[in-house]
Amino acid sequence: MSDLLEEAGRARTLTSDAEQAETVLFSRRMWIRELDPRVRIITVLVFSICVVQLDQLPLLVASLCASLFLLLQAQLPFLPTIKRVMTVDSFIILLLVMLPFTTSGTELFSLFGWPASYEGLLQAVVILLRANAIVMATLPLIATIDAVTFGHALASLRVPERLVHLLLFTVRYIEVLHTEYKRLRTAMKCRAFAPSNSLHTYKSVGYLVGMLLIRSFERSERILMAMKCRGFNGQFHLLKEFSLTRKDCAFALLSFLFILSLMALEVMHVGAA
Amino acid sequence: MSVLLETNELGYAYLGRERCLDGVSLTLRADERLGLVGVNGAGKSTLLHLLVGLYKAEAGTISAFGRGFETEEDFRLLRRRVGLVFQDPDDQLFCPTVEEDVAFGPLNLGYSRADARTIVEETLALLNLTALKDSITHRLSGGQKRLVALATVMAMKPDILLLDEPTNDLDEDTRNRLVTILQSLPQAMIIVSHDRAFREQVVTRTITMESGRIS
Numbered sequence: 143m144s145d146l147l148e149e150a151g152r153a154r155t156l157t158s159d160a161e162q163a164e165t166v167l168f169s170r171r172m173w174i175r176e177l178d179p180r181v182r183i184i185t186v187l188v189f190s191i192c193v194v195q196l197d198q199l200p201l202l203v204a205s206l207c208a209s210l211f212l213l214l215q216a217q218l219p220f221l222p223t224i225k226r227v228m229t230v231d232s233f234i235i236l237l238l239v240m241l242p243f244t245t246s247g248t249e250l251f252s253l254f255g256w257p258a259s260y261e262g263l264l265q266a267v268v269i270l271l272r273a274n275a276i277v278m279a280t281l282p283l284i285a286t287i288d289a290v291t292f293g294h295a296l297a298s299l300r301v302p303e304r305l306v307h308l309l310l311f312t313v314r315y316i317e318v319l320h321t322e323y324k325r326l327r328t329a330m331k332c333r334a335f336a337p338s339n340s341l342h343t344y345k346s347v348g349y350l351v352g353m354l355l356i357r358s359f360e361r362s363e364r365i366l367m368a369m370k371c372r373g374f375n376g377q378f379h380l381l382k383e384f385s386l387t388r389k390d391c392a393f394a395l396l397s398f399l400f401i402l403s404l405m406a407l408e409v410m411h412v413g414a415a
Numbered sequence: 416m417s418v419l420l421e422t423n424e425l426g427y428a429y430l431g432r433e434r435c436l437d438g439v440s441l442t443l444r445a446d447e448r449l450g451l452v453g454v455n456g457a458g459k460s461t462l463l464h465l466l467v468g469l470y471k472a473e474a475g476t477i478s479a480f481g482r483g484f485e486t487e488e489d490f491r492l493l494r495r496r497v498g499l500v501f502q503d504p505d506d507q508l509f510c511p512t513v514e515e516d517v518a519f520g521p522l523n524l525g526y527s528r529a530d531a532r533t534i535v536e537e538t539l540a541l542l543n544l545t546a547l548k549d550s551i552t553h554r555l556s557g558g559q560k561r562l563v564a565l566a567t568v569m570a571m572k573p574d575i576l577l578l579d580e581p582t583n584d585l586d587e588d589t590r591n592r593l594v595t596i597l598q599s600l601p602q603a604m605i606i607v608s609h610d611r612a613f614r615e616q617v618v619t620r621t622i623t624m625e626s627g628r629i630s
Contacts, residue, residue, distance in 0.1 A: 196441050289603050290511040318505050343574065364506040367469045370573060371499045373491070373523035381515050399456055 164211055174216045174407045175286050177271040179295035182283040190276045192401045196408050202271040205404060209278035223281060230277045234269060241266040281325075289313040294382040307378055315354030315361075326350055418481060419445050419575055420497070426474030427458075427465055437627035438475070443575065448597070448604045450614045451586050453624030458500065459607045464575045466605075467499050471595055473588070480574070490607070495524060498573035502580045504560035508552040513544075513563050516552055520571040538570040542596055558589035565596070576604040582613045 156213030174182075193205050213223070244252070252258060287295065293310040297303070326370075330346065337343050420443040427436040431441050435458040443449055451459050464470050466477060468490025477484050501507045510516035517538055518531040526534065539545045544566055547559060555563060561581065568576065581597075582590050594616045597604070608614055614621060622629050 293511065311509065314509055314511065314553055361506060364501065365502070365509055366462070368499075368501050368507045369519075370469065370508065371467055371494050372567065373495060374518035374519075376524060377523070378530075379515070379518065379522040381518055381530075381532070382512070 151170065172216060173389065174212065176389065177283075177393055178386055179382050180384055181300055181386070181390045181394050182287065183292075183295055183299065185394065186276075186280055186283050189201055189279050189397065189401055190380055192274050192405055193272050195238060196267065196272070196404060198408055198411055199271070201252070201404050202268060206271055206275040206278070207273045208400060212282045213278045216286060218281060218286075226285075227277055228275065230273060231270075238270055240267040241269075256377055291382075294380055297380050297386065298382075298384055299302055303342065303378065306380075315358075318361070320356060323350075323354055326353060351355045419476050422466070422475060423478075424475040425462070425465060425470055425472050425477070427461060427470060429461075431513050431574075433626075435627055436465065436472075439624070439627070439629055440475075441622060441629055443603055443605060445603050447620060448602075448606060448618045449625060450618035450621035451605055451607045452609065452621060457624040458627055459624055460579055463499055463579055463605065464563065466577060467497050471497075471524050486496060488569050494596070495571060495575055497509060497575045497577060498568035498571050499577040500565055500568050500581065502583065504557075504564035505553075507564040507567060508560060511551060513539075513547050513550050513552055513555075513566075516563065517567050517570045520567060524571065533573075534570050538566050542566050542569065543592070558585050562589070562593070564595075569600075574602060576600070576602045578604060578606045578608075580608045580609070581605055582608060 145295070152383070171394045182321070189205070196202050196205065199363060242258035243253075243256050244263035245265060246257050247261030249257045250260045250263060284292070289291035290310065293306050293313065327350070335346060336348070421441070423440050428434040436455070437460075437582070439462060441449075441540055451462070453459050465472050468477075468484065469488065479493060480496065482491055507574065508516050510519055514532075514535055516558060517529075517535045521531040521534045522546075527546040535548070536545070537577070539548055540567065542562055544559075544562055547555065547563060551560075552560070552563065552566050561583075578597075581593060585593065586610070590613065594613065597606075604618075606618055624630070
């Protein structure tokens with residue numbers, strides 16, 4: 143009994159933490175967050191494409207510094223941000239460790255008789271820098287746009303309508319489905335369901351998932367009916383309109399100049415070599 | 416008073432089940448707010464869905480505004496004038512923001528964006544919801560969702576409102592607000608509700624459904 147209460151208490155603090163993080167993420171007023179979402183999306187896109195083309199260490203370090211600057215400017219909460227960056231790094235960590243040993247070239251050192259090459263290490267560092275530069279630019283510029291605005295921005299950037307609506311419907315109903323799941327889970331708990339490695343557990347969880355699927359299906363049918371009642375004929379309309387300000391133009395100009403000079407330096411170096 | 420909507424011996428059965436509507440005949444006059452009661456599963460919600468052609472009646476006829484309705488084409492016209500407010504507002508509100516959700520109907524009816532915006536302003540003002548205009552629909556409270564769902568239907572400027580359990584999980588304040596709103600609206604209504612006090616305040620006549628018929 144007591145551990146149940148404790149768990150309930152913990153769940154509450156967890157949600158309040160999460161809520162707090164969310165408020166901090168979306169509510170603080172800063173110049174980065176007041177930029178037009180479209181400008182932010184395009185900038186990150188172009189920046190990412192450019193960064194993956196770079197091979198020169200100094201240029202990569204420069205782009206990482208630019209990303210870090212944006213990250214600091216956006217004043218994101220420290221711990222969650224580190225966590226997000228680490229999540230991405232954890233995907234490539236295996237690759238980074240393997241690369242020096244699998245690439246042939248000048249031997250740098252050897253571990254248990256396995257030679258590590260200088261070229262491999264260089265490759266690993268380049269990948270690490272690229273990935274982090276992109277992630278650290280994405281976090282302040284795109285992760286601070288809330289999902290609904292992001293959808294609207296994509297729509298006004300002429301991203302195919304179907305994709306945008308898929309995103310917006312997901313945003314709208316994921317919470318409803320999650321609540322439904324939580325309700326079912328609570329109802330199971332109230333009848334003393336404790337998951338264990340038994341056939342009963344697998345069966346019950348199967349019922350839970352099946353029930354969620356059926357309910358989602360029925361809900362989608364009801365939504366369609368409600369839409370029909372309001373004269374739906376296959377066409378969606380989004381109302382939100384964005385407008386570019388001077389600040390947006392200035393930011394776009396500066397970032398494109400920066401990206402352009404990165405590319406120019408890279409090309410010059412390749413040309414010289 | 417003129418008859419707005421009339422059904423004659425409507426029958427309907429869900430696939431592979433017994434008939435849940437078996438000869439429903441009812442009449443709705445202008446200025447009338449009809450209360451519809453009956454035990455759970457008596458077919459009240461099904462009847463409302465049938466009235467706007469979401470399900471196809473197997474027997475009987477529906478006529479409204481002086482003409483009959485049979486095909487999907489017919490009902491598409493009928494739905495412009497008969498607004499159904501669903502039992503679960505989460506089914507009704509699917510757009511990201513309140514403004515867009517309320518504008519969805521008018522835009523479908525062919526109004527321009529500017530006109531749709533005006534209609535949104537008017538409808539929200541009518542229901543005292545102007546403050547919620549830019550809210551994200553899934554972050555609204557249960558009561559707010561219900562009122563906004565009503566607004567989305569009101570924006571179609573219907574002549575008849577069909578309300579399915581409108582007072583479900585409403586707190587005292589929101590419930591009273593809804594009562595005041597409904598009393599002030601000129602539309603004829605059919606209201607399914609188990610809430611006796613609410614019915615006494617709002618409806619002008621009550622009919623009971625029992626085993627698929629109106630008794």
